[in-house]
Amino acid sequence: MTEAPGPVWNRVHPVTPAVKGWKVLAVLLAIAVQQVGTNIGEAQDLVGTVGWGPVAAVVAAATVVGFVYAAIAWRMTRYAVDSEAVYLHTGVLFRQQRTARLDRVQAIDVVQPLLARLFGLAELKIEVAGGADSAVRLAFLREDQAQQLRNELLARAAGVEFGTEEQPEAPVAPEREVLAVSAGRLIGSLVRSVAIVFLLLGMIAAIVVAVVSREIGAAFGLLPLVLAAGGYLWGRFAGEFNFRAAQSPDGIRLRHGLLESRSQTVPPGRVQAVRISQAWLWRRKDWWRVQINVAGYGQVEEQQTENVLLPVGDRDEALLALWLVLPELGAADPRPVLDAALAGGGGAGEDPFTTSPRAARWLDPWSWSRNGYLVTERALLVRSGRFVRQLVVVPHERTQSVALSQGPLQRRLGVATVLLHSTPGPVAPQVVHLEESVAGALLVEQAARARTARAGAGPERWMRELRAQAARATVDVEREVPQPEPVEPEVPQPEPVEPDAPQPERVEAQLGLPEVAPPVTSQPEPVEPETHQPEVPRP
Amino acid sequence: MTEPLDARPGTDAARVFDPVGVAWQPVSPRLTTVRLISAGVWLLLPFAGGVVAAVLSGLAGLWAIPAVVLAVGLWIAVVVPRQVRAWGYAERDDDLLIRKGVMFRTLVVVPYGRMQFVDVQAGPLDRWGGIARVQLHTASPGTDAAIPGLVPAEAARLRDRLAARGEAQLAGL
Incomplete structure (x- = not known):
């Protein structure tokens, strides 16, 4: 890496080694617990023969090694921020110099593990879309320092000018809390989960086995099941405790966590796909869970909470969460559309969705009449599932690529599946078992929609808009360049997009596909195709 | 696409995957050769192993191993050219x-x-x-x-x- 000429290099907080040094011991302890958990008798024998002395010595040595290493690592860690990028140098034996461009930032998290929290420290995690372990992690900083650096990075990424006399520091973006999940609701949602059934079954079985066999050791065979279910539930509870979502001009703010607290900021236009789902046991309460794909967060296990936009909420809250991501659904009257998207289908009443044909009942006897899609001006809505209801929303401009697939059985029944490829995450959008001609038309139209929407809006827009806001706040209105779409400074306006014309006629003429009109809820205004075509410089 | 079409009247199953107006570029037929050789190399070992085991042990039942391997090989030989043509x-x-x-x-x-x-x-x-x-x-x-x-x-x-x-x-x- 070539070092930028002027970045000021900083060290992370000197207490960092004291927080990080425990890691070695924690790993050791985890291994020990794992081993002992399965062979508790042998472990007792081992300690019985060698005594506690060697065990204590090993623990002490590991602790010392951990702290010494952490101290050296601290000395080797330096970071810097300039207007273009954030730089991080780390590593003791294997050195690493990492540069992350600010205009490629996908999300910024302030993470406080329990121990760091006690010291008033926090880790700043700057997520970029580079696959697993691509984040720039500044650990640890003072909590207020981390907050301030986050504001600075977001402001710089958004293109807000500061460092001048009237604005010496990065402006703190105002935020408005929109959603909060109470502890009672969270516990209620976990009680109505499948994991609790496994946990109870495992515990009952363990007790029965212990009573019948008159030996406590026999029950240990069921320990993994109980631990897995219990661990899952605890992970959900601890991770999603005190969940709050707020809206601010620099993105969606999510705060949650019992022991490890996490404060996430996802800038506008960084959410690639949304899933609203309802477990079977939640239906009577009409509770929903909202998850998102963000390029930086990547593929995560079920337990991790980075990709959760709302752990549990009633229908209004879930739709509010969706609104945070996609304020403009592109439907004339969104509420009936969304109600149909969440709970509609199955042959009851009028259904704006295009569902699987009746032939698909052989492949999906339960949900075929619910599985379906709806196209609005801004997004594709995919509804599926009868027992676990699910709605996936993909904004047109976030579609990576589209595919059509058909197996031998599907071919016999004349159906095909349309897949939308999104960045790694919990949401994998696909419309299953559509009628062939419908699927074929959806494929090409969706590709065209993605292209036109793409040409109209990009992540860069966020910066332009905020720059315009900043300009409006500081500069005279007369001197300002007229903006096509005026934005109020207080209310965050995430990316207004010109209506994208799907141009179905053109596409069909091009590909000669059977004519199937997409069920667009409101007709987009006719837009000249030229205005949306990206300029392609011919070499 | 040489796949038999769906018999339902008025629809053309292959059409969805073969829209008119798109000039498909085929991949090189050499891919067939390469894939068949590659498959042959992989199948040769279990085939030879099965034959040797059957001959040495004298058990008639063990001939099932090379037979199955041979059947897999024949299937691959039939499928691969079609797959390559379909690409x-x-x-x-x-x-x-x-x-x-x-x-x-x-x-x-x-x-x-x-x-x-x-x-x-x-x-x-x-x-x-x-x-x-x-x-x-x-x-x-x-x-x-x-x-x-x-x-x-x-x-x-x-x-x-x-x-x-x-x-x-x-x-x-």
């Missing part, structure tokens, strides 16, 4: 279309602007056969956009062309 790609103004599969068909549309990087790969057998594989990657791991069996010159041309088009339509995520 096709088309460069359009804004996106690349790739279709493949005989039993399980897919048709992928990858917009040039969504491309993150392009791979050109050729293993030793591929190089011997004079073919290479071009793969497009988007930000989604789900994008399965690979074109095997291109002659190296075409692979290089496609790579450069894709890279140029991707750059021209470049956008973030």
